[in-house]
Amino acid sequence: MVDSTKKSAEIAPNRAERKACWDSRDAYWKCIEKNGTDAPVCDQLRTEYLNLCPGQWVKHFDRKFIYEQYKKKVEQDGFEPITENAAPKTDTTGGGSKI
Amino acid sequence: MYPGFFLRKAGEIAVRQCNRPNYVCAEISSFQCGLPSGTGRRFLSLGAVRKNEVKLPKGSKEPKMPPSSWRALGITAGVGAALWAWMIYAKHEKEEAIRKERSKQIGKAKIGGEWELTDHNGVPRTSKDFHGSWILLYFGFTHCPDICPDEIEKMLEVATLLEKKEDIKVQPLFITVDPERDNVEAVKRYCKEFSPKLLGLTGTNEQITKAAKAFRVYFSAAPAADEDNDYIVDHTIIIYLIDPEGKFVDYYGQNKTAVQMAEHIGSYIDRFKYLRW
Structure with a gap:
């Protein structure tokens, strides 16, 4: 696999590289949506995703995923004010290396 | 462009119908005013034209103003007035659009510029x-x-x-x-x-x-x-x-x-x- 994170600093990913990155990201997202963010089943997919996408893109996409999940939750369950919700159920950020 | 065209048309019809210039003028002026109703003289003249050209069976019984002429004049004047009103409206609309566009440009001048x-x-x-x-x-x-x-x-x-x-x-x-x-x-x-x-x-x-x-x-x-x-x-x-x-x-x-x-x-x-x- 091409490690595009290294060359991306100088030259932006081209169309094919962008597509490869997005596809690996979508595959990984699909997996964690189904199995949860910490599921070991998705580790391989995450490694591929990290290989194919520039590091800064991964950060951006991870943030986007959390935001999308949060949005979905609000749409489904309605908005819960933080004061009433002492234990942050929505918090998947966890501060770990994964999402 | 439309009013001129329209008046010419109206005039032509009038000439063809009566062959008398003063009637043409009367016809045109009634269109210019855009009024559905005209003076008695105009009615008379158009009525006379009608009578001369087309001999309606009822026409001979009614000496001065056959009802068909009344109706014809009413329709013509009505259509004329409607067209005239539409012309004025369209012109007004366009002027209004240009005016609005200008004022919009003033508001928009803040975005965009040279680079x-x-x-x-x-x-x-x-x-x-x-x-x-x-x-x-x-x-x-x-x-x-x-x-x-x-x-x-x-x-x-x-x-x-x-x-x-x-x-x-x-x-x-x-x-x-x-x-x-x-x-x-x-x-x-x-x-x-x-x-x-x-x-x-x-x-x-x-x-x-x-x-x-x-x-x-x-x-x-x-x-x-x-x-x-x-x-x-x-x-x-x-x-x-x-x-x-x-x-x-x-x-x-x-x-x-x-x-x-x-x-x-x-x-x-x-x-x-x-x-x-």
Whole structure:
């Protein structure tokens, strides 16, 4: 696999590289949506995703995923004010290396 | 153009019907007034014409004003009045549209403006070079993860749709907000992959800042550059529409689809043609 994170600093990913990155990201997202963010089943997919996408893109996409999940939750369950919700159920950020 | 045409027509009919010039005048003046009802004299004259030309069976029984003439005059005058009213209305509408357009331009003068940059072939360009054609403008950067490519594709689709539908060439422009990395070569590589139609522009930090400011575009390189010196530029995601006079017309956010945009822009193009006709 091409490690595009290294060359991306100088030259932006081209169309094919962008597509490869997005596809690996979508595959990984699909997996964690189904199995949860910490599921070991998705580790391989995450490694591929990290290989194919520039590091800064991964950060951006991870943030986007959390935001999308949060949005979905609000749409489904309605908005819960933080004061009433002492234990942050929505918090998947966890501060770990994964999402 | 319409009133003259109409009056001539009316006059001709009158001449053909009565062959007497004073009747023609009466006929024309009644149209000019646009009144559904005329004076008694006019009724008489038209009635007389009717009687002379077409011998109605009832006509002989009624000495002066056969009812069919009343009706004919009523219809003619009614149609005339309606047409006249429509003319006045259409003229008023157009004047109103021009007036509104002018006042809108005053309000819009704040967005857009002149810029000087270098295109992806290394040619120095100014905004004036693009006067004469419709422009779609997007600010982005070549290392953009997902939004810029989507928006650029959308912008190109809009241009294609307009070319097909309106037969109008719209020039899509891409201005980088990452002068650090996006030199002429990088912008060229990036734009060419999308479409030969897309023209990329770059410049010095000052030139780009000036262009972005003109369009009220915010951009800022994220502070967290990693060890590879990679970073993401946070920027306003908007596609701008600029008319052939170089004036800003409207802007479109991410929520607008290519089809919606093309429809909307199509109406602007029609309006532009109409007001400058």
